[in-house]
Amino acid sequence: MKHTIYSTNDQNKIELTTALRNTVKKAIVAALDYQEIDFPVEISLSFVDNEKIHELNKEYRGKDAPTDVLSFPMFENGEIEYDDESDEPCAIGDIVISLEKAVDQAEEYGHSLEREAAFLAVHSVLHLLGFDHEVSEEDDEYMKESAEDILSSIGLRRDISDSVEGSAKIPVKEQKTMFISLIGRPNVGKSTLLNAIVGEKVAAVSKKPQTTRNRITGIHTIGCEQYVFVDTPGLHKPKNKLGEFMVNAAETAIPDTDAVVFMAEVNDSIHPQDKEIIARIKKAKLPAILVLNKTDICNKGKLLDNMAKFNELYDFVSIIPASALKGENIDIIMNELKPFLRNEPWFYPEDMITDQTVRTISAEIIREKLLRLLDEEIPHGTAVTVEDYEETEKLIKIRAEIYCEKDAHKKIIIGKNGETLKKAATFAREDIEEMTSKKVFLDLWVEVKENWRDSELNMARLGFKKED
């Protein structure tokens, strides 16, 4: 199930790293899953210091002291009313964590700040769901036990004391890993699935086909298992050199992986490209899972029909109907991949979710906003490069260049009174701030580079260079 966790950093005493924020969010989602919450939930999480939590305690709890965590449930006694008809996630409450206090407690209990902050978040989710350690001993016992289970499920075990950068470390000999390629026609939802699995936006998503232009790695580490997903551009018939580059990036990704997640749309018919993909999987002799995506908008007859037709084409490990957008059946996809893990050390550190730099992801986020704001033909002729990138403790300054193919396109991208460009900049800035927990200054420029999609040289300059 896909849950939405909004987080804000309202303190500046302790550095809130992306890894720490992600661990806490992961713990919240793990707690919701542990409680088998089967509808989408929204939670607001804020990190504060002792002074702020003291104030909140005074104001709302009549308590004159700084505590470690505060929970503000939306529903009393966990009696959550979720409207099944609604497409919106159900806001169940707010969690406020004092990072300053968490640092002290982590030291006191001899474990990492990640584990302490994750513990406080899990404890708080259980409160939002109606458990209360202050009124019942039974609840107190249950909350402690389940918090241990939940933290173990995301690899934050208590029994491991030697930690790397504060996070629990799995001994190398227990580590397992695998590489998985995400392949399919344009627009079937590959990047949406990647983002859902890693829990952060690492790949641009838009309703226009051919959004992804290069391979994008998304890493999901859970317990002793590390899954490295390689998202690829949708396979299509190339119309220019950029298209050829994209198709090549996708096709050559397959043999480098241990398994393939082949995605198709549940409502669609089987296309020649789907058959080509199957031929490549056969050639590489790789286990493949077929994901029939977008079940949230599907017709049941079509689903069964497609399952049968695809089943005739290849001996898939399994065929899984799923909704990447709603987070449905992603747990089943992950379970099906498990048997193909290799007993080999991890490739990436535990808290890494992508091998792309913030600089590269920022350029992709800007392009995503343009794809979403602009009509048809123009977006496909745009490329974004980050020309200047300066990062300090609290601030990131980015100057990015948007390339397009015609003067007329430049005018459209800028928009009346610069409005389109301003909107793209605002949306992109918000996403980059959310990703980095830093304030972002974003300066966007537009330049014309005619027919760059057909020029190897220009493409190479814009970062589309074939690997040798």
Ligand SMILES: Nc1nc2c(ncn2[C@@H]2O[C@H](COP(=O)(O)OP(=O)(O)OP(=O)(O)O)[C@@H](O)[C@H]2O)c(=O)[nH]1
């Ligand atoms: N209704 C519905 N829409 C989805 C689902 N998954 C993805 N989408 C939408 O489908 C569109 C394409 O999603 P992407 O993730 O960009 O697809 P992609 O396969 O990566 O596309 P390319 O990068 O162009 O190959 C977006 O508008 C998504 O929001 C789903 O499960 N249900």
Ligand SMILES: [Mg+2]
């Ligand atoms: Mg994509």
